Each structure stands twice: as C-alpha cells, then as structure tokens.
Amino acid sequence: MSAEHGSAGPVSTGWLSIGPWRNRLRDQPAIPLLVLLAVLVALLQLVQPGIVKADWVATTIKFATPLAILAASQTLVMLTGGIDLSVASVASMSAYIAATQSSSQGDAMAILLALLAAAAVGLMNGVGVGLFRVQPLIMTIGIGLVVTGFLTVYQVLAVASAASVPEVIGGLFGGTSLGAIPNSLFVFAPLAVIILLGLRRAGYGRLLYAVGDNQVAARLAGVRIWQVLLVAYVLSSLLAGVAGLALSGVARSATIALAEPYLLPSVAAVVIGGTSIFGGRGGYTGSIIGALILTVLVSLLTVLEAPQPVRQMIYGAIILGVAAAYTRLTGES
Amino acid sequence: MIASETLAGRLGGSLRRGGWTLALYVILAGLIAFTSVLQPRYGLDTLAIAALPLALAAAAQAVVVISGGIDLSVGSMMALTNVTAAVLMKDAGTETAVAVIVGVLLLGLAIGALNGLLVVTTRVPDIVVTLAMLYIWGGVALLVLGSPGGGAPGWVKDLVKGGFVVDALPRALVLLLVIIGSVWLPVRRSQLGLSLYAIGSDRLAAFRSGVAVERTKLASYALCGLFSAAGGLALTATTGIGTPTVGAYTLAGVAAIVLGGVSLAGGRGGILGPIGAAYVLTIIRADLVFLGVDPNYSTMIQGGIMVLVVMLAAFLTLRRVRR
Numbered sequence: 179m180s181a182e183h184g185s186a187g188p189v190s191t192g193w194l195s196i197g198p199w200r201n202r203l204r205d206q207p208a209i210p211l212l213v214l215l216a217v218l219v220a221l222l223q224l225v226q227p228g229i230v231k232a233d234w235v236a237t238t239i240k241f242a243t244p245l246a247i248l249a250a251s252q253t254l255v256m257l258t259g260g261i262d263l264s265v266a267s268v269a270s271m272s273a274y275i276a277a278t279q280s281s282s283q284g285d286a287m288a289i290l291l292a293l294l295a296a297a298a299v300g301l302m303n304g305v306g307v308g309l310f311r312v313q314p315l316i317m318t319i320g321i322g323l324v325v326t327g328f329l330t331v332y333q334v335l336a337v338a339s340a341a342s343v344p345e346v347i348g349g350l351f352g353g354t355s356l357g358a359i360p361n362s363l364f365v366f367a368p369l370a371v372i373i374l375l376g377l378r379r380a381g382y383g384r385l386l387y388a389v390g391d392n393q394v395a396a397r398l399a400g401v402r403i404w405q406v407l408l409v410a411y412v413l414s415s416l417l418a419g420v421a422g423l424a425l426s427g428v429a430r431s432a433t434i435a436l437a438e439p440y441l442l443p444s445v446a447a448v449v450i451g452g453t454s455i456f457g458g459r460g461g462y463t464g465s466i467i468g469a470l471i472l473t474v475l476v477s478l479l480t481v482l483e484a485p486q487p488v489r490q491m492i493y494g495a496i497i498l499g500v501a502a503a504y505t506r507l508t509g510e511s
Numbered sequence: 512m513i514a515s516e517t518l519a520g521r522l523g524g525s526l527r528r529g530g531w532t533l534a535l536y537v538i539l540a541g542l543i544a545f546t547s548v549l550q551p552r553y554g555l556d557t558l559a560i561a562a563l564p565l566a567l568a569a570a571a572q573a574v575v576v577i578s579g580g581i582d583l584s585v586g587s588m589m590a591l592t593n594v595t596a597a598v599l600m601k602d603a604g605t606e607t608a609v610a611v612i613v614g615v616l617l618l619g620l621a622i623g624a625l626n627g628l629l630v631v632t633t634r635v636p637d638i639v640v641t642l643a644m645l646y647i648w649g650g651v652a653l654l655v656l657g658s659p660g661g662g663a664p665g666w667v668k669d670l671v672k673g674g675f676v677v678d679a680l681p682r683a684l685v686l687l688l689v690i691i692g693s694v695w696l697p698v699r700r701s702q703l704g705l706s707l708y709a710i711g712s713d714r715l716a717a718f719r720s721g722v723a724v725e726r727t728k729l730a731s732y733a734l735c736g737l738f739s740a741a742g743g744l745a746l747t748a749t750t751g752i753g754t755p756t757v758g759a760y761t762l763a764g765v766a767a768i769v770l771g772g773v774s775l776a777g778g779r780g781g782i783l784g785p786i787g788a789a790y791v792l793t794i795i796r797a798d799l800v801f802l803g804v805d806p807n808y809s810t811m812i813q814g815g816i817m818v819l820v821v822m823l824a825a826f827l828t829l830r831r832v833r834r
Contacts, residue, residue: 261638263762306818312825313775315581319762320818327811334807442642455636487653494646501643502633 207452232358243362246469247421248444251414259457260314264322269422269437277341277432285344300415308407329434351427390457531772532784559683562793567742568764569785578731579711579777580637586761587648592743597661597753623736627729661753712778
C-alpha cells in the first residue's frame with residue numbers, strides 16, 4: 179500500500195459547494211460520529227423502551243473501556259502510518275500474567291510484571307519496525323504469534339497457580355461506585371486526557387503526525403524517525419497491556435485468548451473514528467467515539483436477538499458504511 | 512543499462528530478482544531431505560496435501576498485494592466457498608459435483624470482484640474495506656452452514672490424495688500447479704499482468720501511462736476471489752467437510768507472501784515464492800512435531816522464525832538502499 183494522497187482518479191466536481199463542510203468535518207470528525215452514536219442509542223431505546231438509563235450507561239462504559247484503550251494503542255501507531263496486530267495477544271498476555279502471578283507476588287508486583295512484559299513486546303515490535311524497517315503489518319503479526327506461543331508455553335508452566343484476576347483489577351474495571359458511576363471511568367478519563375493532550379500539545383505527539391504524514395520531510399527536518407517509531411510501539415503495547423487488565427477486570431477471568439476477539443474491532447474503532455490508515459491524520463477523540471459506537475452496536479444487535487451471522491454482517495457493513503461516508507465527505511482516501 | 516542488455520547481464524538480473532525465491536526452494540529441498548531422514552513415513556504427498564489450502568491462500572493474497580492492495584477477507588472467502596461446496600456436494604452425483612466445483616469457482620470470482628468493486632467505488636483504503644468484508648463473508652459462511660458439516664464425494668477427496676501417474680509426484684502438488692498454471696500464467700503474460708504490476712508499483716505513473724487503474728484493481732480482487740475459492744475447495748477436498756470458521760488463513764497467507772518475497776508495498780514479487788513459502792511453513796510445523804518439540808512451543812518457534820526472516824530481509828534491503 180502506498181500513500182494515496184493526490185490519487186489518480188479525477189477530482190469530484192462538486193467539491194466547491196461542500197468545501198466549507200468538508201473542512202469542518204476534517205477538523206471535527208467527532209460531530210457526525212456523535213450523531214451516529216445518538217442514532218444507535220435512540221434505536222436501542224426504540225427497540226426496547228426503557229433500556230437506556232443510568233445502569234445501562236454504566237454498563238456500556240464498562241464494556242467500552244477495554245476496547246477504547248486498545249483503540250488508543252492502535253491510534254498511536256496508525257498515526258505513524260503503521261498498524262499493530264499484536265495488541266490482542268499482548269492484552270491477553272498481560273491479563274494472564276497478572277492473574278497467575280498475583281497469588282505468589284502480590285497484586286502490585288503482578289501488575290507491574292504484566293506491564294513490563296507488555297513493554298518488552300512493544301520494544302521488539304519497535305526494533306523491527308523502527309530500526310529494521312520491517313512492514314508493521316507483518317512484524318506485528320509475527321510478534322503476535324510469538325506472544326501467543328509464549329502464552330501457551332507459560333500456561334503449561336504456570337498451571338500450579340490458578341488464574342484469578344487480582345482484586346484491585348476486578349474492582350477497578352468491573353465495579354461501580356457512588357451509585358452507578360463505573361470505576362473504570364476513573365482510570366480511563368485521566369488516561370484519555372493524557373493521550374488527547376499529548377497528541378495535540380506535546381512535541382512527541384506532533385512527531386507522530388509528522389512521521390505519519392511525510393516520513394521524508396520529517397527526516398529532513400531532523401526527526402530521528404526510528405526513535406519516534408520505537409517509542410510509539412512501546413506505548414502501543416503498554417496501552418494494550420492496560421487494556422488487557424481492564425478486560426480481565428470486566429470479565430472477572432483471564433484466559434490466554436481473552437482479548438483475541440478484540441483485535442479487529444480495535445482497528446475498526448480507529449478507522450470509524452476517522453484516523454487515516456496511511457497515517458498523519460486523525461486523533462483519539464474519534465477512536466473513543468468509535469469504540470462507543472461499536473459497543474452500542476453490539477448491544478443493539480444483542481437486544482434485537484439477531485443471530486450471530488447476521489450480527490457479524492451488520493458489524494462489517496457499519497464499518498464499511500462509516501468509512502465510505504467519511505471518505506466521501508472529506509474527499510480523502 | 513547497456514551491460515544489462517547482454518545475455519549474461521540479463522541472466523544476472525533475473526538471478527538477483529529470483530534469488531530470494533531460489534534460496535527459498537533450496538531451503539525447502541533441504542527441509543524435505545531433512546524430514547525424510549527424520550520421519551521416512553512423512554512423504555511428499557502428505558506435505559502437498561497439508562500445504563495446499565495455505566498455498567492457494569498465499570496465491571490469492573499475492574495477486575492483490577502485487578497490485579498494491581491487501582485482502583484481509585481471504586480467510587472468510589475460503590470459509591464461504593468451503594461450506595458452499597460441502598453443503599451442495601454432500602451425497603451428490605458426479606455431474607452435480609462437477610457443476611458445484613465450477614459454480615463455487617465462479618462464486619469466488621464474483622465475491623472477489625465485489626470486494627474490488629467496493630474498494631474502487633468507495634475509495635476507502637483496501638485494508639479497511641476488506642476488514643469489513645472479512646466480517647460479512649464470514650457471516651454469510653455461517654448462514655450457509657451453522658456448524659461443521661456437509662461432505663464431498665469420494666472422487667473429489669481422491670483428487671488430492673496419493674500420487675499422479677507415479678507415486679513420487681503428489682496429486683495435490685499437480686493440482687496446485689494446474690490451478691496456478693491455468694490462471695496465473697496466462698494473466699501474467701497478458702496486458703493485465705503487466706497492468707497489475709504497474710498499478711502496484713506506482714499507481715499514478717500507471718494511470719498516466721494509460722493503464723485502466725480501477726479496472727485492473729477490480730481484476731486483481733476478482734483473481735484473489737478465484738484463488739480463495741480454489742483454496743476453499745481444497746479445504747473441502749482435504750478435510751471432506753465444510754467448516755464455517757476458517758481462522759488463520761488470512762494472516763498465514765500474508766506471512767507466506769512476505770516470506771515468499773512479495774513486497775507489501777506492491778509491484779514486486781511473484782507467485783512461486785509465496786507457494787514455496789507456504790510449503791516451508793507447513794513442513795516446519797511438521798518437523799517440529801517429529802523433532803519431539805513440545806507442540807506448545809511450535810507457535811512460538813514459527814512466529815520467531817517469521818520475525819527473524821522478515822528482519823533479515825529488511826536488513827538486506829536497507830543495506831542495498833544505503834549502498
């Protein structure tokens with residue numbers, strides 16, 4: 179895949195009339211996404227009147243949090259023009275390590291170990307992509323396989339200690355306090371603010387965009403691209419590790435394939451959120467709303483009692499539909 | 512430039528281009544020899560049967576990646592064609608089964624073309640469109656067949672079993688060569704083949720040279736669908752049933768083409784390399800079992816080998832670029 183800015187096809191003729199709209203959409207992709215989210219919530223309310231209330235909001239946030247954190251990993255690397263297909267394996271790994279080590283090492287140490295392991299995987303990805311210039315897609319598929327394989331081996335070795343999710347994690351990501359406020363919000367909100375501000379204001383955040391937008395220009399401007407990429411992949415894996423812990427907290431259990439079903443949704447959430455898969459354009463706001471949209475969509479399909487195949491097809495159609503609408507409106511591909 | 516016009520120069524050029532593929536086949540030959548010492552009962556036919564679906568998945572992916580795209584829905588398309596064939600062929604007579612095989616291949620061509628049409632008309636990046644189609648075709652496969660079932664007539668299963676004319680020549684290998692030879696060779700030699708490489712290597716330059724970029728792109732996805740359908744049929748023949756959730760073939764296919772020397776950036780590589788890589792990946796899996804390696808380690812070792820090889824390849828490319 180090459181960057182396709184200025185692609186070969188003809189420029190659509192109507193661009194002048196919707197030009198202002200386009201700019202607004204490009205700057206604020208969040209607005210139409212919020213509208214879509216509202217439509218889905220309204221549909222849900224219509225299908226099952228009375229379902230949308232405080233409890234439901236809390237549950238939705240609880241279930242959306244792991245996906246939103248995974249989408250953060252994906253956002254960071256996708257802004258550089260890459261992709262991280264090892265996030266699901268890393269998330270499962272950190273959840274499983276934390277759950278198996280907590281009884282012998284204590285909760286804090288177990289969580290630290292889990293995150294260290296995640297960072298180590300990110301370092302491997304980063305060395306491959308940043309220093310060796312391996313295509314991110316294939317590098318992260320390979321490392322993902324290594325991690326999955328490692329987990330299989332580790333599972334056999336750690337069979338003595340049963341996997342039990344640390345109390346802290348269960349309470350933090352699975353519980354609620356003050357009535358109906360999900361505890362995960364207290365972890366997620368600061369994290370999201372740091373990522374949002376970091377991407378917008380911090381020097382490193384801007385470097386991610388610079389590298390993704392035009393690597394040659396960034397290099398000529400003196401950016402050490404390998405350092406930016408290395409750090410991006412380490413951060414991505416660390417966030418995936420946190421997402422894994424969150425997931426085990428919500429599910430109150432940890433298996434070695436815990437996060438596997440979340441791999442493609444993490445990419446989908448970012449894409450729906452308007453971050454370009456070629457890098458350089460997008461942000462985390464869209465990814466958060468994307469994760470919420472996918473979560474609400476799943477609960478809508480569950481309420482509709484749609485059979486699994488139909489659910490899957492609607493899921494795919496929504497991803498394609500939103501991406502196509504976004505491309506049409508902004509005139510970018 | 513002038514030097515490369517001479518015969519020796521041309522030979523050198525094609526050797527350099529084909530060097531990776533050649534090395535891959537040397538490694539494969541070494542692994543086959545190694546395996547025959549390790550476990551004499553593991554014949555070439557076992558390898559050819561086990562590698563057939565992956566080899567076709569790799570061929571499918573290779574066509575799209577060479578023309579600058581990527582198709583994440585290969586695994587789903589294989590699942591869909593696999594179950595369709597298994598459902599329709601169960602207890603069917605010979606004529607019906609032949610009709611089903613032709614029909615399923617056409618189905619593959621059609622769903623692949625639909626992927627391509629969506630990529631071209633929506634102008635959404637290939638990876639996103641095919642990610643969505645991965646869900647959609649997977650859903651359709653589950654609608655066709657809810658849980659593993661169906662069947663295939665004996666002669667279809669025999670198509671991939673045993674030797675062709677002589678025992679040393681596995682039928683599954685012959686079948687693979689026939690499929691590739693009858694589809695890819697004519698395409699490669701036609702204008703379409705040139706256009707596929709052209710749009711993969713530089714879309715804008717191809718457009719300005721008068722290549723019908725969008726039509727070529729659509730054709731690449733249609734061919735991908737056709738090979739995926741062949742892969743689905745291969746699954747029906749080798750397993751004898753239909754399984755609606757074929758998991759790993761998309762990513763394994765991507766791994767095989769990269770190991771096979773196809774650049775994910777497009778425009779470079781062939782189809783023999785990926786097929787060789789599919790065989791190498793399959794035989795490594797078998798060897799690990801014969802070596803008595805704890806099966807739990809095999810995924811880790813395979814992933815490790817893959818990472819090391821792509822890093823080595825990237826390292827060599829980097830050195831060439833810097834020089």
